[in-house]
Amino acid sequence: MNDDIVEVRAVDQATLDGLQAWGWVSYILHLLVAIGAVIPGAQISVLVLVVALVIDLVKRSDARGTWHESHFSWxxxxxxxxxxxxxxTFPFFLLGLFLFNPAWVLISIWFLYRIVRGMIAMNKYEPLPQ
Structure with missing residues (x-):
């Protein structure tokens, strides 16, 4: 039995379009947070991240069985x-006396990469790996 097979359900185009729109809103909010995490002094309010997370949590069930599901989970x-x-890695932040944490820089760059990779896949109408 192949575990890579994903059950696909029939969904009307309006639902897919709505999921696409919500996905873009969420990606843009995540992108703002990711850019703010990478650029010193440009941190975005945690509220933006919370809004993006709520969108993903609420709309993920609507996306179940579609290629959009992978994006919400991603x-x-x-x-x-x-x-x-x-x-x-918070202890490294403390060791740097709250000035610089190289681990946090790497994590922020990784997060930005994940968001951009997801946006590129969504633009191509492709699912992401589970």
């Missing part, structure tokens, strides 16, 4: 992993 996993990595 964004959620990206935020969860970045959050875990920030927490785990």
């Amino acid at each position: 964004r959620l996993r990206s935020v969860i992993w970045a959050g875990v990595l920030y927490v785990v």
